[in-house]
Amino acid sequence: MYDLILRNGTLYDVSRGLRGEVADIAIENGVIRKIAPDIPENAPHEIEVSGRTVTPGLIDFHAHFYAGGTGIALKFSTYWPAGVTSAVDAGSAGFGNIESFLSSQTEEERRNTKAYLYLGSGGLSTLPAHNENIHPKYFDRKKIKMLCERYTDRICGLKLRISAPIAEISGTTSLDSLRIGVEIAEECGLPISVHIPDFQGNLSQLIDILRPGDIFCHVFTPKRGILEDDRISPEIVRGRKKGVVMESACGKGHLGNRVAAMAIQEGFYPDIISGDFTKANYTFSPAGTLPYLMSRFMALGMTFEQVLACCTSFPAKKMGMEGKLGCIREGTPANLAVFQREQGEFIFSDVEGDTILGHEMLIPQATILEGEVVYNQTLCRSRPTNDSSL
Ligand SMILES: [Zn+2]
Numbered sequence: 001m002y003d004l005i006l007r008n009g010t011l012y013d014v015s016r017g018l019r020g021e022v023a024d025i026a027i028e029n030g031v032i033r034k035i036a037p038d039i040p041e042n043a044p045h046e047i048e049v050s051g052r053t054v055t056p057g058l059i060d061f062h063a064h065f066y067a068g069g070t071g072i073a074l075k076f077s078t079y080w081p082a083g084v085t086s087a088v089d090a091g092s093a094g095f096g097n098i099e100s101f102l103s104s105q106t107e108e109e110r111r112n113t114k115a116y117l118y119l120g121s122g123g124l125s126t127l128p129a130h131n132e133n134i135h136p137k138y139f140d141r142k143k144i145k146m147l148c149e150r151y152t153d154r155i156c157g158l159k160l161r162i163s164a165p166i167a168e169i170s171g172t173t174s175l176d177s178l179r180i181g182v183e184i185a186e187e188c189g190l191p192i193s194v195h196i197p198d199f200q201g202n203l204s205q206l207i208d209i210l211r212p213g214d215i216f217c218h219v220f221t222p223k224r225g226i227l228e229d230d231r232i233s234p235e236i237v238r239g240r241k242k243g244v245v246m247e248s249a250c251g252k253g254h255l256g257n258r259v260a261a262m263a264i265q266e267g268f269y270p271d272i273i274s275g276d277f278t279k280a281n282y283t284f285s286p287a288g289t290l291p292y293l294m295s296r297f298m299a300l301g302m303t304f305e306q307v308l309a310c311c312t313s314f315p316a317k318k319m320g321m322e323g324k325l326g327c328i329r330e331g332t333p334a335n336l337a338v339f340q341r342e343q344g345e346f347i348f349s350d351v352e353g354d355t356i357l358g359h360e361m362l363i364p365q366a367t368i369l370e371g372e373v374v375y376n377q378t379l380c381r382s383r384p385t386n387d388s389s390l
Contacts, residue, residue, distance in 0.1 A: 002042075009022070010053045052338050054338050063087035065113070069092060079290075082292075093117065094120050118158075120132045123159075131161075163197055182210070191214050194217055215244075247271065257354040260297075264300050297310070336366075338364070
C-alpha cells in the first residue's frame, strides 16, 4: 500500500523531459513507486496539488550546514521549507575538522548531502570573526588526500577562497594559493571550487589555472570578477568553453543584477544557481531562499526550466548522484518540492541597491524528503485555478 499520494501536480523534471504533464505521484517507503495520470488506489495521506508545480527536491550546491562547527552555518533542516532536500556544503570544514562534521550528520543528511573539503585546516570555522588562512604552506596534502580517499562517497571536491583580503592576511597571493590548491585537487582526482570575488591577478591567468570541471564560484559578483572594461570578459567565455563550471551563489551580495543581466543578455547563463546561505543572509534580501533566487534569475531573463536545471539536474551530476537526486522517477528517493508559480510584479534588489522587475515568484508549498512531508502549506492556500500556465 502506498504511504502518500500527491494528486494532480504539474510535473517538471528537466533530466527526463517532463514539462508540465499533470499526474499523480505515489510514494511508498520513501521511494517514488508510481507516476501516472489517475492512480486508482488510495493512501493514508494524500495532498491535492492541482494547479501547482511539482519539481524534484531542489539541490543547493553551495550551502553551509556544519551547524555548531562554524558560526555562520545553518542546520540542514532549515533549508527544507524552501523546497531544498539536498545540499553540498561548500567548505565549512577543512582537513582538521571534516571528520567532526561528517560524524555529526544524521543518516538522512548523509544520504542527501555531500561536502567540499576546505584546503585550510579549520575550513570556515573562524567565520564570522575573521577570515581563514590560505597560505599553501599550511595545506596538508597528505592528510587531504587520505581524507578524500577515506570519504570518497562524502567529499566531492576541494574548496578555496582567494579574495585579496584573505590572501593578504595569509601572506600569500590569490593565484599562488590557487595553483597549489589545483595541484592538490589534481592529486585527489577532484574538482576545486573557487570563491573568486576580488581576487588578485587577472581573469586570463585564473582561467588558465582552472581545469575542466572546476567551479568558478560567485560568477556574477558585482565586485572584481568577470567584467573587463565594463563588459563581460571574453576570458570567462573561454573558461566556459574550457569546461569550467559557472556557479552563481548569492551569499551576502555576490549576485549583482547588472552583471548578471549583461551576461544573460549575451547568452552567458550560470550552470548552477545556489544560495551560499548563512545565518547572515538566509531569508533576507538580496539572498532570500533558493526559490527566491530562481525567481530572480527568471526576472533576469532565464526560463523556469533553465533555472530548474541549475538547481536539480546539473548539481545532481556534479554530486555524482545523477538519476538518483534532482529527478522525478519511479524507483528513486521521493524528494519533491511543490510550488505556486505566482504571477505579478516583483522587485528584486541586489547588494548595491540595483533593482530588477520580475513577473513570477516561486512560492514553496510543500517539501517531501525521502517520502516524508517535512513542509506543507497547501492547506492554507486558496483553491487554485486549473490553468496549467500557473
Ligand atoms: Zn560559501
